[in-house]
Amino acid sequence: MSALRFLLVKDLQILRRSPLLVVLLALYAIVIGLPVGYAVSRPPSKPKVAFLNEVTPGGGTFSVAGKSLDASSYANRLFTAIDPIRVSSRAEAIRKVKDGEAVAALIVPKGVTAALQSAVSLSGSPVKPTLEVYYAADNPLKRRYVENTINAQLAKANLALSGELTKVAAQYLTVLLKGGSFKILGQGFDVLGLQRSAAILRGVAAALPKGSAKAEAVRQVARFAQLAIDNLGLSAPVLSTISNPIKVDVHTVDGRTSSLDGYAVAAAVTIALMFVGLLVAAGMLALEREEHAFGRLVRGLVSRTVLVTEKVILGAAVAAVIALALVLLLSLFQPVRFGRAPQWLLALVAGGLGFGAMGVAIGALTRDVRASSLLAFLLSLPVAALALVPSGSVGKGAYDAVRVISALFPFKAALQALDAGLNDAAPGLGQSLLHLTILVLAYTALARLALRRFGART
């Protein structure tokens, strides 16, 4: 243990005397980690859409069965998904799209409220209220995204409107069933209602002589009224089902999940941890060979196992310190659960050890610091990219392959451990720590083997 301590102190002295390198390494890790972390945790930003509302102020209201509704409340649903650029004319809206300032233009024509009013009134109307959308043709992916966004929001608005209409229809049916008064086209009506009609008919039939043709005819009408009562009684729930036929019940299959902000912090910190852990461990082991000290050390002063272990610990320690600094920095902007500090500190250390172990394997395979750094960079970027591939984004076979490959490197396990530590997310800290432990042992063994193979003559 004392040899390990002496080597650790020596390496920290060397790092302390290379402040520019250490600062650049830390900055690089943070600068790369932050945007990548946030990019993978954010959905695409709201598309900029030129928006022209030709409806005059206050002219957006329409009434359904005497109830006044505001069309702007339905338009607001759209604004939750787009970033509107308000324009004053149709030409300006189309120009914004052509110039690339907006990816689409949405125009609410002047007569839309009137058309809507006609559509929902009992008078009926052949003209459907129509919105106009113009798309830019330069980027099909962007166009698809904007199209889907607008269509989805319009579908929601349509659904909300149809819900209102269903309620009105149900009210009409209730009046027909039970009787009462209602207004249509400005005129008030008093409706007897089927239930009361049936009761009157039954009374009339009872008052007529038994066996008479009139009594039988009245009883037939009463039976029809009862049949109508029975079926109209079911109409309200049926209408409700038609207006909203499918209910969505959301469940998370893989246990707990973290918020986007929490996941962003975990991803950013893992990326920083990876860069620093890999580069420090790989570089400092390669440095022993570059400085020709390796041969001197392993001829009885230090065993190769101690040397490898020391570099793993060094890489983990430096990476954990820089990653901790990043967590503290991020806590200024994002909520970090300091009550879970023991869990995420454990995850930081375990992740650091995972990357340190992978780093020594790289360092053991290379002869100098430059080669080890290059190899560490070459490996780290695809390893991180693979681990961040979301399920469902590729085919099942490809995703299975991605999962297996990701499991061979510490990034995914470290990300899961940090996500669990910071956000209490699935699959939980225990499983991730076990995964990291296996990887640490495997990579350390690989490094030890590589040093035996390549180290004898150094």
Place this chain on the structure above:
Amino acid sequence: MRFGSRTALRDVSFAAEPGEIVAIIGPNGAGKTTLLSILAGLFPPSEGSVSHGAREVGWVPQQAAVYRKLSVAENLRLFARLERVDDVEGTVTRMLAQTGLEERASDELGALSGGNQQRVNIAVGLLSGPPVLLLDEPSSSLDPRQREILWSFVSGLAKEDATTVVFTTHNVGEAERYADRVLVLADGELLFGGTPAEFVDAVDGFHDFEAAFVRFLHERGH
């Protein structure tokens, strides 16, 4: 000694006395560094044995095996600790005095000349006070003046401390001047073992050591 199917050294055997300076010379690829590496314990021989253990042998590799970002004293202190020397600070002070680097003790090694780096390299090899010191091409990167200082220092170790010194060199003049005995290796075989004078005598008609060396190898097909 074999590396895979290649035999690097064959039937090489020699003994050295305390205080004796032994030079190993030979053309490139003769097996000089391999022999020294076996003696240093860097890897075990395929056959045969070395009577001294690795910890009893001080090893000075050709290129300075020290840390350029550490100071002279820090390098000596680190290796003294790893060597488990009893009095670390005393040993460091002694080695600084012995190598004449007291005034450069706190300088980073990277800031020192090649000659001074080599002095620290040798000092590290001597930290545990080994009875045997192995030097691999010790003067290859030094100018003539630094070489003179180096050999004066090494000769002093042999004479005053009775340290056995075994070194490899391409500079056969150094072998003639400083070695008590030379071993001539070629293609992994020991072709000659004796004093420099005996070597010159062994090659008829040559009084110059270097010319005799070239002639010696030529006669044996190397």
